[in-house]
Amino acid sequence: MSAQLIDGIALSQKLRAEIAARAAALTAQGKQPGLAVILVGEDPASQVYVRNKVKACGDVGIRSVMEKYDADLTEQALLDRIAALNNDPTIHGILVQMPLPKHINPHKVIEAIATSKDVDGYSVLSAGEMMTGLDGFRACTPYGCMKLIESTGTDLRGKHAVVIGRSNTVGKPMALLLLQANATVTICHSATPDLGVFTRQADVVVAAVGRRNTLTADMVKPGAIVIDVGMNRDDNGKLCGDVDFNGIKEVASHITPVPGGVGPMTITMLLMNTIESAERK
Ligand SMILES: Nc1nc(=O)c2c([nH]1)NC[C@@H]1CN(c3ccc(C(=O)N[C@@H](CCC(=O)O)C(=O)O)cc3)C=[N+]21
Structure with a gap:
């Protein structure tokens, strides 16, 4: 092997140590960072990913709120839930795990998330800010x-x-x-x-x-x-x-x-x- 391995686990550990320090500083000011993770349905791969995200939050001192819904959740119910999280001052990021069940329009859901909480960087505005070089969240x-x-x-x-x-x-x-x-x-x-x-x-x-x-x-x-x-x-x-x-x-x-x-x-x-x-x- 002549190539050097770029180790994503090692780099993650280094960055997550910095993230943990920043989380601790925020928590000390009474502003613990919070991430809401929403999973709709039973897709096994999604369950694993979501579990990994929740665990990673715990490791760095980010409070995570995991919400699991049955696959028959209505689109409106999901939009209502996002609206509530948009207004929740203890939540700083909202992630809706993709893919969603077919009866839910993912674009509508993504655009319902407040841009300031779109930590996936999936929304039209976040994408536009990235294109323009503004400080929306990067994917x-x-x-x-x-x-x-x-x-x-x-x-x-x-x-x-x-x-x-x-x-x-x-x-x-x-x-x-x-x-x-x-x-x-x-x-x-x-x-x-x-x-x-x-x-x-x-x-x-x-x-x-x-x-x-x-x-x-x-x-x-x-x-x-x-x-x-x-x-x-x-x-x-x-x-x-x-x-x-x-x-x-x-x-x-x-x-x-x-x-x-x-x-x-x-x-x-x-x-x-x-x-x-x-x-x-
Ligand atoms: N709203 C939303 N945001 C996402 O970021 C998002 C999503 N939906 N839907 C699905 C994809 C996929 N994704 C992965 C993240 C980490 C690993 C990961 O940690 N993979 C490990 C292996 C995990 C294993 O062993 O299965 C690795 O590559 O070392 C994989 C996949 C995020 N996604």
Whole structure:
């Protein structure tokens, strides 16, 4: 293995220690940060993620309020609940776990969350503020990816960053943050005919597709940084990312593992945004 591992657990631990200190300072002023986590339905993966988020809050001294609802909760009932949390001064962040049951419109739900408490950074206003360079909350996964890249000591100015994937939660905000860091940014997606043509020019590749082995060693420039946002299962049911880790680690300069890379950082940046929200009050 020639590439250096970018350890998302170690970086998370470092950042979470800083977050814990900030949480303690707020708590001492009688302003303990609070995060509401709402889960609708029984999706097993969502249950695991939500449990991890609640545990992470406890570890850093953020009060978390976990609300679980049956899958048949009405959209109006959820909107009413969000309105109440918007007005609750002890709650600084509101996270509604996605995906929601099909009868609930996720856009309507996201837009119901007060922008000042949108710690996921999913709303139209948060996205617009990020695009404009204002201080709305950054989407947690791309924000975490930026921290992972930063941890390698690389200055992105003038570097070519290729983002694979164009989702509203990862690909698009990722491209914007890379652009703000003065990278030259290319966005590739399912309609890109020859992905390798682009990725072979990249100093940084961020893969956020949701399909394993999307990026292989022959598609990576020697010395590139590879960030793997994917969460897939291999033939043995083991968690794996979008990139061929074993092949690429011989070519890249730095690479994130799955698990233990982007995933923990997503949760860390959620905690960071929640602290930031509480400090702004
Ligand atoms: N409103 C909302 N906000 C989200 O941020 C959100 C969401 N909905 N819906 C689902 C996705 C997914 N997501 C993950 C976060 C952490 C890990 C994570 O910690 N993964 C571990 C592995 C966990 C395991 O072993 O299964 C890792 O990569 O090391 C994974 C996935 C947040 N999401």
